[in-house]
Amino acid sequence: MSGNGTRTVRTGGVRLVYRAWGAEAGRPIVLLHCLGEDGEDWRGPLISQLGADHPLYALDLRGHGESDWPGAYAMDDYRNDLLGFLDALGLDSVILVGHSFGSVVAYLFAQEHPERVDRLVLEETGAMRPLDPPQEVSAEPPPDAPPFDWEVKVQWTRQRNEPDPRWWDRLSAISAPTLLIGGGASSHLPQEDLALMADRIPNARHITIDGAGHLVHESRPLEFTTAVLTFLTE
Numbered sequence: 001m002s003g004n005g006t007r008t009v010r011t012g013g014v015r016l017v018y019r020a021w022g023a024e025a026g027r028p029i030v031l032l033h034c035l036g037e038d039g040e041d042w043r044g045p046l047i048s049q050l051g052a053d054h055p056l057y058a059l060d061l062r063g064h065g066e067s068d069w070p071g072a073y074a075m076d077d078y079r080n081d082l083l084g085f086l087d088a089l090g091l092d093s094v095i096l097v098g099h100s101f102g103s104v105v106a107y108l109f110a111q112e113h114p115e116r117v118d119r120l121v122l123e124e125t126g127a128m129r130p131l132d133p134p135q136e137v138s139a140e141p142p143p144d145a146p147p148f149d150w151e152v153k154v155q156w157t158r159q160r161n162e163p164d165p166r167w168w169d170r171l172s173a174i175s176a177p178t179l180l181i182g183g184g185a186s187s188h189l190p191q192e193d194l195a196l197m198a199d200r201i202p203n204a205r206h207i208t209i210d211g212a213g214h215l216v217h218e219s220r221p222l223e224f225t226t227a228v229l230t231f232l233t234e
Helices: 045-050 075-089 101-112 150-161 165-173 191-200 221-233
Strands: 007-011 014-022 029-032 055-059 094-099 117-123 178-182 204-208
Touching: 007 075, 014 045, 014 075, 029 075, 029 101, 045 221, 055 075, 075 101, 094 101, 101 117, 101 165, 117 221, 165 191, 178 191, 178 221, 191 204
Parallel strands: 029 055, 029 094, 094 117, 117 178, 178 204
Antiparallel strands: 007 014, 014 055
16 A cells, blocks of 8 residues: 555556445445546545445556556457446446546446446446537647546547447446446536437436536535435335
8 A cells, every 4th residue: 555545457458547445245346436536536424324334445547547557448448447346346246436537437337247236337428429519638648638638528428429339339238236326407517318328228317416516426415325325125
């Protein structure tokens, strides 16, 4: 363990940094942050509440935080990193909680490895269908960009504009009970997309925390935590 409380694993030649919080026993939960953030983003009421009954693991995804910035950021890379992380820690099956970019990693993993996911929480997730008009992004980061590898944003935008059709088609392959949480009209994401995704995932429900915007777990931490706890204990 490092001086700042982080731990490290290596998988596929990439060093991944994570934080371990919570109980020593119980169903493990892996938390996946949004674009430009890192595992520290999850600190707050959710950690204190979930940690009473679950071991918690908050990753810095590749290209973020203290994890390696290898320059390769295909969604398959993130999915494979997550598999390697679980294998390295001996976690056969976990609850995945993802926000935005991290939620896409979570549900792509759940499509490919349904037996490794007990439950799935997707906060302000994106529907991976072609964008019209496509998004544009500069190859150079703006002065106020958060401290992560800007190349993640460049490659993510490319994949977001023209996603692999399987990512949408195979939502039906997700077998884990799934909760999709939207932030309502103040979010920049089309909220109807979350409802469409919930219709395609076999055992899913969609709730909205009105007025929360895109950062639901930050702007409405108690409501978000209550929603997740209720879902996990049903």
